[in-house]
Amino acid sequence: MRAEVLKGHLDGLLLAALADGPRHGYAIIEVLRNRTSGSLDLPTGTIYPALHRLERAGLISSTWLSDSPRPRRVYRLTAAGRRGLRESRANWAEFSTVVSAVMDGRPWSAPA
Amino acid sequence: MVGARLTGPRLPPDERLPPPVETYLAEFEDALPTRTSATNAILAEVADGLLECVDAHRAEGQDGIRAARSAVAEFGPARELARAFTSEMTGTTAHRVGLALVATGPVVGLAWLTTFALGSGSHWAQEFPSVLTWLPGYGVVMFLVVAAAVVAALAGRGPAIRMFPWGPYGAATAAIVAAVGCVAVDTMLLTHLGSLAAAGALPGTLVVIPAVLSLARLLLSVVAARRCLTLRAAIHAS
Numbered sequence: 001m002r003a004e005v006l007k008g009h010l011d012g013l014l015l016a017a018l019a020d021g022p023r024h025g026y027a028i029i030e031v032l033r034n035r036t037s038g039s040l041d042l043p044t045g046t047i048y049p050a051l052h053r054l055e056r057a058g059l060i061s062s063t064w065l066s067d068s069p070r071p072r073r074v075y076r077l078t079a080a081g082r083r084g085l086r087e088s089r090a091n092w093a094e095f096s097t098v099v100s101a102v103m104d105g106r107p108w109s110a111p112a
Numbered sequence: 113m114v115g116a117r118l119t120g121p122r123l124p125p126d127e128r129l130p131p132p133v134e135t136y137l138a139e140f141e142d143a144l145p146t147r148t149s150a151t152n153a154i155l156a157e158v159a160d161g162l163l164e165c166v167d168a169h170r171a172e173g174q175d176g177i178r179a180a181r182s183a184v185a186e187f188g189p190a191r192e193l194a195r196a197f198t199s200e201m202t203g204t205t206a207h208r209v210g211l212a213l214v215a216t217g218p219v220v221g222l223a224w225l226t227t228f229a230l231g232s233g234s235h236w237a238q239e240f241p242s243v244l245t246w247l248p249g250y251g252v253v254m255f256l257v258v259a260a261a262v263v264a265a266l267a268g269r270g271p272a273i274r275m276f277p278w279g280p281y282g283a284a285t286a287a288i289v290a291a292v293g294c295v296a297v298d299t300m301l302l303t304h305l306g307s308l309a310a311a312g313a314l315p316g317t318l319v320v321i322p323a324v325l326s327l328a329r330l331l332l333s334v335v336a337a338r339r340c341l342t343l344r345a346a347i348h349a350s
Contacts, residue, residue: 029161048157048193052200
């Protein structure tokens with residue numbers, strides 16, 4: 001799956017990768033790969049600026065680990081990030097249901 | 113060595129980087145428009161990610177150089193990565209400039225009003241209408257500075273950025289307007305102070321503190337405006 005297909009969903013994916021606890025940039029990339037058996041083919045470099053964007057928006061925060069062999073920045077969800085993740089999950093569930101309905105030729109009615 | 117002239121988090125001096133990684137980081141550093149401790153932190157983070165990626169490829173059975181080349185390829189072009197980071201640096205810088213101007217404004221303003229009040233023997237609050245009378249346009253420029261600084265602080269970083277659709281570029285523009293306006297305000301005040309001191313209306317000892325504060329803010333505003341201009345230009349460059 002290529003990066004452009006994921007446009008608009010990257011933030012939700014990154015927040016979901018941090019739902020279990022703090023992680024550094026490359027560990028987040030590995031979570032995305034492992035959970036999709038390598039189907040997500042994101043250029044690794046795109047993840048880091050995206051993490052900075054989420055931090056700038058107050059959805060995640062970062063700290064530098066001092067007990068690692070080299071400087072390592074670790075990210076964690078903020079309270080706003082946890083709310084953002086819930087919104088992303090709800091939006092994705094609705095989006096995927098709607099698109100699946102169209103693709104499969106099934107009728108779909110919006111919840112009241 | 114990458115990042116050697118910067119402060120903040122950095123790779124340990126004895127960390128040996130594979131040549132493809134060293135080349136990639138050098139190109140990445142060259143493509144970043146400014147050199148600050150934030151730049152150093154970004155370099156350290158990208159270097160850590162690259163070395164983790166090299167280790168992952170080595171664990172898959174690749175030799176050192178091949179693993180390093182694979183890691184570099186996986187990260188994508190260094191200049192594109194630098195440009196993506198530039199946008200983030202621009203937003204954060206605009207936020208800090210906006211916050212600094214909002215925070216220092218009342219301090220500098222109060223120092224000026226107190227000086228004028230001590231010179232005339234009145235209460236400082238009574239001096240504000242006098243300043244507006246002496247300096248036509250001061251109130252308008254001051255309002256513009258405060259408004260632009262607040263927009264830069266809110267649009268550059270924090271939960272409110274969603275309310276400002278123009279992104280880091282717009283936040284930097286607001287920060288530039290605020291900083292340039294601040295230069296105008298401080299120039300007006302210093303010029304006015306000079307004329308009062310020349311006429312003997314204010315004792316020299318009274319004017320030192322506000323003059324130093326205004327001069328310091330004026331110089332910092334020039335630096336801030338230049339940095340924001342550089343970052344903003346780099347967002348759309350190349």
